[in-house]
Every structure is written in C-alpha cells, then in structure tokens.
Amino acid sequence: MFNKLKPIWLVAKRELKDQLRDWRVLMPMIILTLCFPYLMNVFASEFVDFLNQFDANLLRDRLVPFSILIIGFFPITVSLVVALEAFVGEKERGTIEPLLSAPLDDWQLYFGKLLVGVITPLIASYTSIILYLLLASRLNLTIPPASELLQLFLLTTAHAVLMVSAAIVISVQSTSVKAANLLASFIVIPVAILMQGEAVMLFWGNDQVLWYGIAGVLLISLLLIRVGISHFQREYLLGREIDSINLKWIVKTFISNFTGEAKTLKDWYQHVLGAALQRVLPALFFVTLIAGVCIWASYAWIKNNVADMVATATPEEITDLKESISGIGELPDLSEIQDHLSASFLFLNNTRAVAVIFLAGMVSFSVLGIMLYMLNISLIGGLFALLELLGTNPLPIFFSRCCSAWGF
Structure with a gap:
C-alpha cells in the first residue's frame, strides 16, 4: 500500500518545488496571509466600538467566528490560481510530457497535484486564523470555545478541498490557463453563496447544523474528486489544443x-x-x-x-x-x-x-x-x-x- 502512495508524494514534491521557486506565486500569498488579519482586526475594533453604542452583545460575541470564516476563505481564493494551472499550466509550459510519460497511474498523478493544491492554501489559512486569534485576544473579544474553533478549522479545510478539487477538474478540462482562470468564477461564486448560509448559522449559534454543513461540503468534494479522476485521460491532455463550439455536431x-x-x-x-x-x-x-x-x-x-x-x-x-x-x-x-x-x-x-x-x-x-x-x-x-x-x-x-x- 505504501509503495502505491509513494509516487503521490513524488509528484507533490515536484509541484511544491515548482511553486516555491516562483516569487510571483509566494509574495501575494504571504502578503495576504500576514496583512489581512491586521485589517480584519482593525475592522473588528471599529465594529465593536459601534456595537457598544447600542449594547448589541449578541453580534459582538459572534464577530470572531464570522471573522475566522472570512479570513480562512481569502487565502484559498488566492491559492486557487496554483490549482487552476496544475495540468493546463504545465501543458502551456511544455513540461507535461515528461510527467505523463512517467510510470505512474492516473490517480497517483491526480492526487499528487491535489495534495499540493490543498496543503498550500490550508497553511496560509491556518496561519491567518491563528494570527487573527492572537490579535483578537488583545481586544478583549469573546474567543469561541474549542469545539467551535474545531468546527471553523474543519470548515476551512472543507472549503479548501472543495475549491481545489473543482479547480483541478477545470484544469484537466481546459485548453489554456486563460480559460481556466475565467472558469474559476464558477468555483468562487457558489462557495461565496454557500458561506453566506454558513455565516447565518454562525450568527444564530446553531452548532449542530454547522456539522451537517461540513459533512455536505466534504461529500461534494469527494464527488468532484471522483469526477476528476474518472475524466482524467493522458491522451486527452496531450492531443487537444483548442475547443470550439460545433453547433452542427451538438444538434446532430x-x-x-x-x-x-x-x-x-x-x-x-x-x-x-x-x-x-x-x-x-x-x-x-x-x-x-x-x-x-x-x-x-x-x-x-x-x-x-x-x-x-x-x-x-x-x-x-x-x-x-x-x-x-x-x-x-x-x-x-x-x-x-x-x-x-x-x-x-x-x-x-x-x-x-x-x-x-x-x-x-x-x-x-x-x-x-x-x-x-x-x-x-x-x-x-x-x-x-x-x-x-x-x-x-x-x-x-x-x-x-x-x-x-x-x-x-
């Protein structure tokens, strides 16, 4: 079993080295990871001062969980660019032929790319959340209990797996990085709508329903991973250059x-x-x-x-x-x-x-x-x-x- 999983780490290690040597990928991620918690902390401070005028203790107590949800989401959206070019980017750079000719199974290649695509945004999101919690504790804000913090970290993880798995599917099906980036809106917008419902659950303090939300997001992620693996074909990646809408073929x-x-x-x-x-x-x-x-x-x-x-x-x-x-x-x-x-x-x-x-x-x-x-x-x-x-x-x-x- 370990011998079958080892190639996944080799592909992930190759992808990780490719990311770390490009400062254009690292700098936006680092800046957003370190700066956004400070901006959110300033917003929280001003918002608390505003709520104190009306004695709105309920909203003030739910501010930190809501902020954690938002802070964990933004680094994932930035890191989504890396997952979007997982396959189509290498195809444009001409480096995908050696990878596809390697003696690896399709699922090993796919999971290797998926592993790096998930780990990178999660490290950035977890760092931002921990930094914000340290800053929020200095404002005497109500820090959520350990069970709710666990839910928020799991929800952030579920969002990362969902968005990255969808981005990998788009990368496999796209013919260019430009097309993949344009199709990214079909990932960000649905997840943003989903987060609005999750924010309502947080403000209402309905922890039980939030567990169902985490399970639902993970279930959709597994379905997307299954779809991506089933449609992953090496010949399809090498042979297709451009897609055009053939109305005659569609009607026929x-x-x-x-x-x-x-x-x-x-x-x-x-x-x-x-x-x-x-x-x-x-x-x-x-x-x-x-x-x-x-x-x-x-x-x-x-x-x-x-x-x-x-x-x-x-x-x-x-x-x-x-x-x-x-x-x-x-x-x-x-x-x-x-x-x-x-x-x-x-x-x-x-x-x-x-x-x-x-x-x-x-x-x-x-x-x-x-x-x-x-x-x-x-x-x-x-x-x-x-x-x-x-x-x-x-x-x-x-x-x-x-x-x-x-x-x-």
Missing part, C-alpha cells in the same frame, strides 16, 4: 440521442422513452426521498417549535390565525381566474421555474437547485403541522386539492 448528437433511431412514434414510446425512464429512475427515487424527508422535517420542526407559541397565544390571536387560513380548503372561483390560467401562462410559468432551478444548480454543483425544490416541498409538512396545532384535520383539505388537480 441531440437528435440522435432523442430519437434513438426509432422509425415511428410507437417505436419511440416502446424503446427510447422506456430506456430513458430507466436511466432516471435512481434520480427520481432520490428526489422523492428528499421530498419525504423535507416534508417530515418541516412537520417535526413546526410541531416542536410552534407548539409552544400556539399554547401561549391569546384566544384573539388564535381566532385571527384560524380566520386567515380558513380559506385554504375552499376552491377558488375558476370563472374569475380562467383568463389568467391559459396554457401559455402555465407553460411559461413552469418553464421559468425550471430555468431558475437549472441555473441555480449549474453554479452551485446542483446544491441551490435542490434547495429550492426542498424549500417548496417542505411547505406541505409545515402546513399540515400548523393545521393540526390549530385543531383542523389537514387530510380532507389535502385530498380535495389532489382530486381537483386530477379533475375528479
């Missing part, structure tokens, strides 16, 4: 896969459509499972958290709430809205929803697309729980809606 390939060489519509339904449904059955099962989990989770959350609010509510508040949802079980007058429910309106509305989910998923490794679906479907469980808390049986309302939707 789409028509060929869509028709499946079927001669008649009946033949298409019997063979092509059935085979396509078989391929998407695992995905349909997974999405259905997610729907069930989301409905159950929202139902349980409303039952556990809103029950106390309903129990302590005044009779007037209960009456107002019942009146506001009393029309849920009543069907609308179709004669009033039939002008708005045309076929074109429904088609455009559904197309817009699918397009938004598609675009959100495309820039977030499908995470945001699934989240939009989860938020929408989870309303069913929340509404069921709320109706039960108010003493209303939700099942007749649910079945009446289903029957009306099916035309019964």
Whole structure:
C-alpha cells in the first residue's frame, strides 16, 4: 500500500518545488496571509466600538467566528490560481510530457497535484486564523470555545478541498490557463453563496447544523474528486489544443440521442422513452426521498417549535390565525381566474421555474437547485403541522386539492 502512495508524494514534491521557486506565486500569498488579519482586526475594533453604542452583545460575541470564516476563505481564493494551472499550466509550459510519460497511474498523478493544491492554501489559512486569534485576544473579544474553533478549522479545510478539487477538474478540462482562470468564477461564486448560509448559522449559534454543513461540503468534494479522476485521460491532455463550439455536431448528437433511431412514434414510446425512464429512475427515487424527508422535517420542526407559541397565544390571536387560513380548503372561483390560467401562462410559468432551478444548480454543483425544490416541498409538512396545532384535520383539505388537480 505504501509503495502505491509513494509516487503521490513524488509528484507533490515536484509541484511544491515548482511553486516555491516562483516569487510571483509566494509574495501575494504571504502578503495576504500576514496583512489581512491586521485589517480584519482593525475592522473588528471599529465594529465593536459601534456595537457598544447600542449594547448589541449578541453580534459582538459572534464577530470572531464570522471573522475566522472570512479570513480562512481569502487565502484559498488566492491559492486557487496554483490549482487552476496544475495540468493546463504545465501543458502551456511544455513540461507535461515528461510527467505523463512517467510510470505512474492516473490517480497517483491526480492526487499528487491535489495534495499540493490543498496543503498550500490550508497553511496560509491556518496561519491567518491563528494570527487573527492572537490579535483578537488583545481586544478583549469573546474567543469561541474549542469545539467551535474545531468546527471553523474543519470548515476551512472543507472549503479548501472543495475549491481545489473543482479547480483541478477545470484544469484537466481546459485548453489554456486563460480559460481556466475565467472558469474559476464558477468555483468562487457558489462557495461565496454557500458561506453566506454558513455565516447565518454562525450568527444564530446553531452548532449542530454547522456539522451537517461540513459533512455536505466534504461529500461534494469527494464527488468532484471522483469526477476528476474518472475524466482524467493522458491522451486527452496531450492531443487537444483548442475547443470550439460545433453547433452542427451538438444538434446532430441531440437528435440522435432523442430519437434513438426509432422509425415511428410507437417505436419511440416502446424503446427510447422506456430506456430513458430507466436511466432516471435512481434520480427520481432520490428526489422523492428528499421530498419525504423535507416534508417530515418541516412537520417535526413546526410541531416542536410552534407548539409552544400556539399554547401561549391569546384566544384573539388564535381566532385571527384560524380566520386567515380558513380559506385554504375552499376552491377558488375558476370563472374569475380562467383568463389568467391559459396554457401559455402555465407553460411559461413552469418553464421559468425550471430555468431558475437549472441555473441555480449549474453554479452551485446542483446544491441551490435542490434547495429550492426542498424549500417548496417542505411547505406541505409545515402546513399540515400548523393545521393540526390549530385543531383542523389537514387530510380532507389535502385530498380535495389532489382530486381537483386530477379533475375528479
């Protein structure tokens, strides 16, 4: 086993030497690593003085964890350039042929590049975080406990693995360093959006959910590493010089896969459509499972958290709430809205929803697309729980809606 892992270190050692001898790579990383904690410390000092005017102790206590999250992110974005040129950069410099001709397996080459790409930004991020903690302790700020610091360090590690693994995939598929750098926005933007959700968890102090976030980021990282290794081909790196959009080939390939060489519509339904449904059955099962989990989770959350609010509510508040949802079980007058429910309106509305989910998923490794679906479907469980808390049986309302939707 050790003999198979030893070549990974040889590739990583070669890559590390190549980085350390280029001062243009080291200087921005060193400057950002050492200077950004001081800038964040100045910001924290001014922000604390501002919060003291309003006695906002909660925000002040959560300032250090939020700052650690930001400080750990910026060195990774700078070091991302190194991972982006892992393969395509060597191809442009003409040094990739000796590497690819070495008696190494594809996964050994890939993990060697990945190892250096992860270690370099992590060293910079950990150094920045430790330096900031030393500076923050001098401002008498609330330092997070050891368990929360462990979460923040693990979250920084997960971000580094995620971004570097995605950058290696881009480097393998790109034909030039310029193209790889342009595609880096599809890494930085989704992770920045992800960090906004993690920042909300930090400010709310929800440590348990943050563990799930760390596990989710690591899971996506492993999937990206698996995709990168499966698509890594030495001949592909050496033989391709430039990619151009061939619309004729795209249309021809789409028509060929869509028709499946079927001669008649009946033949298409019997063979092509059935085979396509078989391929998407695992995905349909997974999405259905997610729907069930989301409905159950929202139902349980409303039952556990809103029950106390309903129990302590005044009779007037209960009456107002019942009146506001009393029309849920009543069907609308179709004669009033039939002008708005045309076929074109429904088609455009559904197309817009699918397009938004598609675009959100495309820039977030499908995470945001699934989240939009989860938020929408989870309303069913929340509404069921709320109706039960108010003493209303939700099942007749649910079945009446289903029957009306099916035309019964």
